[in-house]
Every structure is written in C-alpha cells, then in structure tokens.
Amino acid sequence: MKVHFLNCGLMHPRLAPVFVPHLERVPCLCLLLEDEGRLVLVDTGFGTLDVADPLRLGRFGACLLNPRMEPGLTAREQVKRLGFDPGEVGDIICTHLDRDHAGGLSDFPHARVHVLKEEREAALSPGTPRERERYRPCHFAHGPLWETYDEGEGEEWWDLKRIPLRGLPEGLFLVPLRGHTRGHCGVAVDTGEGWLLHCGDAFYVKEELREGSGAPLGVAGFRAVAHVNLPLALYQLVKLRSLLDDVVLIAAHDQFEYRYRLGRPLD
Ligand SMILES: [Zn+2]
Structure with a gap:
C-alpha cells in the first residue's frame, strides 16, 4: 500500500505561545x-x-484554533495535485470527528466514512457542552455514508485491539484509542515495510511516549483540557509506548513529524 503524507490544515492556536510552546x-x-x-x-x-467560511468551525473554535485557511491545503486539492480525481476516494477512515479532522468529509460526499459507532453518536448526538462545541453539524449535513464499528468486534493486536474494516484490505484497520473523544481510534496501515499507526490526537508530541520523560509541561496541561477522559487517554499512552519497537506511531498535530515526512519545517 502506497502512503502519501498530507498536511490538511495549519493552525496557530492563540494561547499556545504562552502556555504550550510545543503546539505553537x-x-x-x-x-x-x-x-x-x-x-x-x-x-x-x-x-x-471551511476555507470559504471559517465560522463553520464555530466562533470559539475559529478564534482559538486560529487556522490559516488556504484552499491548497485541503485534502480535495491535494488529491487533485497528486493527479487523482477526488471522486476516486472511495473510503475515509476517521480517527475521530473533531472539526480539524472531519471538516473535509463534504468534499468527498460519495466516500464511505469508517468510524467507531461511539464517535458517530458523540458527533451527531453530543451529550455535553464540550461535545456540542467541538463537533460541527455542518460537517455532517451532506449525509455521510457511515460505516460504523463496535469496539467489541475487535481482535487482539499487541496490547490493543484491531477492528477490520468492511470492504477494505486486511492490512488496514481501526485501533480503538478512546480518551481524547468518546470513540477516538488509531488507524493501522500495513505499508509493506512495516506497520504505521496514525494515532490521531492520542498524543501530540513524541516526548509523551518516552518512558520516564513524560509530556512537556504545557502539553500535559493542554491534554487535561483536550481529552474528554484523561485517565483513559493516559492508559492508552502506556499501551502505545509498548508498540514503539514494532510500529511507527504518528500523531496528527506533531510539527516534528510534519518536518520529517514533508521535508520542510512548518510555516
Ligand atoms: Zn485534532
């Protein structure tokens, strides 16, 4: 399976330079x-x-995340630049449905959207003010073709579980990593040269995975706010740490991973 690394968003969170310099x-x-x-x-x-109307992200979200909205950064445009028709994207696997991960679903209205059932429920029927704020109904208004999964369907995969995806190859599956949101997952890919696990927002910087060192101070504070279930998210981190020798782990918002994968520093 050929893997293209894309960056489909760029944010300069407003309070990060003061409180979380790692996430500036x-x-x-x-x-x-x-x-x-x-x-x-x-x-x-x-x-x-979202690029045409950043207020789709919500006033609070747009203000706090401070995204730089460039049409060229959207997945749709990058798929085209790689020489494909966006209509060829038949499946989207979501680590979770936060606005910075699911905003582009409507650019691929004919794709099946694979997600843990709990995550779809959280996004479509948010149960708390925090959930009502983070998920944006406009991102799902086109009626995504959902394919949902129960964690109970999972089989053992090292210390975690793997959930096969209907109609997709065996070397591609969901790995529940709940904690950041109700139904947050990683997505594992057999690249042919080893396992890659996209961990979404299960961690933010690699330091969180190193035994003994823990998270930089600002990141530790940030995740206490960002994760809906911090103890569970920290438990998942311990499990992820045990995979480090066997699986390449990447996080969605790690600017050092960006530099490594795309060969240039982030603007
Ligand atoms: Zn995120």
Missing part, C-alpha cells in the same frame, strides 16, 4: 493510501467549505 504551530497530518487502484483517506483536515 500545528499541522493536521492525514494519509492518502493507494491500494490496487483504490484511494483511501485517513482523516480529512479542514474542507473547502
């Missing part, structure tokens, strides 16, 4: 997978409608 500049790393003529996206970042 933040990418939204997504994957475009090519497999025997099939195109699969992992997360979408922001979409073309």
Whole structure:
C-alpha cells in the first residue's frame, strides 16, 4: 500500500505561545493510501467549505484554533495535485470527528466514512457542552455514508485491539484509542515495510511516549483540557509506548513529524 503524507490544515492556536510552546504551530497530518487502484483517506483536515467560511468551525473554535485557511491545503486539492480525481476516494477512515479532522468529509460526499459507532453518536448526538462545541453539524449535513464499528468486534493486536474494516484490505484497520473523544481510534496501515499507526490526537508530541520523560509541561496541561477522559487517554499512552519497537506511531498535530515526512519545517 502506497502512503502519501498530507498536511490538511495549519493552525496557530492563540494561547499556545504562552502556555504550550510545543503546539505553537500545528499541522493536521492525514494519509492518502493507494491500494490496487483504490484511494483511501485517513482523516480529512479542514474542507473547502471551511476555507470559504471559517465560522463553520464555530466562533470559539475559529478564534482559538486560529487556522490559516488556504484552499491548497485541503485534502480535495491535494488529491487533485497528486493527479487523482477526488471522486476516486472511495473510503475515509476517521480517527475521530473533531472539526480539524472531519471538516473535509463534504468534499468527498460519495466516500464511505469508517468510524467507531461511539464517535458517530458523540458527533451527531453530543451529550455535553464540550461535545456540542467541538463537533460541527455542518460537517455532517451532506449525509455521510457511515460505516460504523463496535469496539467489541475487535481482535487482539499487541496490547490493543484491531477492528477490520468492511470492504477494505486486511492490512488496514481501526485501533480503538478512546480518551481524547468518546470513540477516538488509531488507524493501522500495513505499508509493506512495516506497520504505521496514525494515532490521531492520542498524543501530540513524541516526548509523551518516552518512558520516564513524560509530556512537556504545557502539553500535559493542554491534554487535561483536550481529552474528554484523561485517565483513559493516559492508559492508552502506556499501551502505545509498548508498540514503539514494532510500529511507527504518528500523531496528527506533531510539527516534528510534519518536518520529517514533508521535508520542510512548518510555516
Ligand atoms: Zn485534532
């Protein structure tokens, strides 16, 4: 499976320079997978409608995240630049449905959208003010073709679970990593040269995975706000740490990963 690393969003969160310098500049790393003529996206970042109207992200979200809205950063435009028709993207696997991961779903209205059932429920029937703020109904108004999964369907995969995806190759599956949101998942990819696990927002910087060192101070504070279930999210981190020798782990908002994968620093 050929893996293209895309950055489908760029944010300069307003309070980060003071409180979380590690997250001063933040990418939204997504994957475009090519497999025997099939195109699969992992997360979408922001979409073309968000670029046209940033208030789709909500006043609070747009203000706090401070995204730089460039049409060229959308997954749709990047798919085109790679020489594909966006209509060829038949499947999108979402780590979760926060606005910075699902904003581009409407750019691929005919794609099946694979997500943990709990995550779809949280996004479509938010149960708390925090959930009502983070998920944007406009991102789902086109009626995505949902394919949902129960964590109970999972089989063991190292210390975690793997959930096969209907109609997709065996080497591509969901790995529940709940904690950041109700139904947050990683997405595992067999690249042919080893396993890659897109961990979404299960961690933000690699330091969080290093035994003993823990998160930089600002990041530790930030995740206490960002994760709906911090103890569960920290438990997942311990499990992820145990994979480090066998699986390449990437996080959506890690600017150092961006530099490594795209070969240039983030603006
Ligand atoms: Zn995010």
